[in-house]
Amino acid sequence: MNKVLDVNGLKVTFKSFDGDVQAVRGLDFYLNEKETLAIVGESGSGKSVTSQSIMRLISSPPGIVEGSIMFEEKDLNEVSEKEMESIRGKEISMIFQDPMTSLNPTMRIGRQITEGLIKHQNMTKKEAFNRALQLLKLVGIPDSEERIHQYAHQFSGGMRQRVVIAIALACNPKILVADEPTTALDVTIQAQILELMKDLQQKTGTSIILITHDLGVVAKAASRVAVMYSGKIVETGTVDEIFYEPKHPYTWGLLGSMPKLDGSKELLNAIPGTPPDLANPPKGCPFVTRCPYAMNICEERNPEYTTISDTHKSACWLQERLAPDVEPPQDIFIRREDHAR
């Protein structure tokens, strides 16, 4: 399989008066053709910063982005702003979290779709308009001939996200970065939007980076998963590997905090504690203070990745030969079946 995106040593630091905040601290990941990579993690783990640094939307100052983001032999962190403009929206598109705020309130929906087409595909206004109409039909907006002339406030949340998807897919991008595309939507609409994204992916062959904190979404939509914690990827693998053979205690915690759907009344599980302050990142494993299996070494040194299979890696000292055997809590495995449905 071909890699369409290869990120190495990505670091994002924000300068502030209180010192530097290291939001992303050395990420390596790649994206294969036509696959969906889910980046999972709790709030503040650096997911959104990662997605915005791929699009180079981190404003500098205060943000500093280091490392390489290879896309078609080009390092997106190095190319000129002009070249980046011709990549954004054409080769790599983005969907934002909140469809209520990601559409311009004073511009007609049609114009918001056509402006990218006119710029990137050299279409005339008429051609772009027809294509926009086609796109609105594709994302399932009824009465699109009428809707194309309307403004964002005349659309419901789910319909707006469909419009946003239409805008993102207008130029058939190779990569779609979806930053929590369903978080702001009703649960019923969430499923529709995920279905739509999957469907469109099959039609267009776009690779998707799906940023989310919802493992249910991951189970439904992703083929590979990277679990992020405090600016690092702690475990990465295929969906099956992450759900059936998770190796990192943080992943166990995430899986354990999904609600059970078998009707049993239980309190929602949470991982106790809070993530470390990224203005002063710890020198050892960032999860040590919240990890029930923490050992002495965990505080001293940050674990390297242990390769478990070609696709599966975990950064945890428990994978070390000398570490005691620890079995993950058994009840985390019941849940995946529920959520994949």
Next chain:
Amino acid sequence: MIRFLLKRFGYMLLSFIIIISLTFFLMKLAPGGPFTSEENLPKEIEEKLNETYGLNDPWYKQYANYLGSIAKWDLGDSFKSRGQSINDIINRSFPISLILGFEAILIALSLGVLLGVIGALRHNKAPDYVAMSVAIFGISVPSFILATVLQYVFALKLGWFPVARFESFTHTILPALALSFMPMAFIARLMRTSMLEVMNQDYVKMAKAKGMQSKVVVFRHLLRNAIMPVVSFLGPLVVQILTGSFIIENIFGIPGLGFEYLTSITNRDYTAIMGITAFFSILLLVSILLVDLLYGFIDPRIKVGKKEAH
């Protein structure tokens, strides 16, 4: 829309009647009369003058006459400048104020928006500090001081512009500048704040993510969304600039409407005061209506005269 306009006109008429009534009674309450300043006026003559101008009538009769004349828009003759009707005065001097005010608003709006945009785009950098220093200067320095400084520097010392009077386009530049400075500074600050807020909106990031050039993002996506506070300010501004011209017109010796208004007040020229006040209030009411219509035009979320569909 037509129903909305009719309703608005109804309210405007009501406000108008309240304004002119208040003016009438306040003026009656003020001590003295139009002829008190004339020295040693024989009693009989003063009596005769009051008789001629209807000042001896009971107040309700005067009030009714006054409302009647406003309704016909025949504002009567000036007490002081013999043979001149108030309509003549307004027709002669308003175009002058209008030209001056229009120039000032144009300068204030274009420079103000420009400074605000520069300030926001170069937030917390040198251009921002320069723009905001200009703005603070403009807000703190009163227009009459600025006017005299402009006269001194550009007319007396450099001789680029005439000092005073109103004869050609070059005569209008200094007074228009003096008049525009305060509102320009205010608009710059409004625009900067509003731009900074809009710049952090997701749809601006989205526009960038579509691959739009920064200048396209600014012109197509930012400006229209950020200009609303400036538009709200525009209604009162039109009036503020016309009233502000009382002072500026006096300093530059321009025979505009503000100049006439001020003279009429010091002279207690009843018909002139009331006529010009009535004219100013119509101007204010109409400009507020225009601003409201402009809102709906700029931001489609504001539907003028229509109940929201959902």
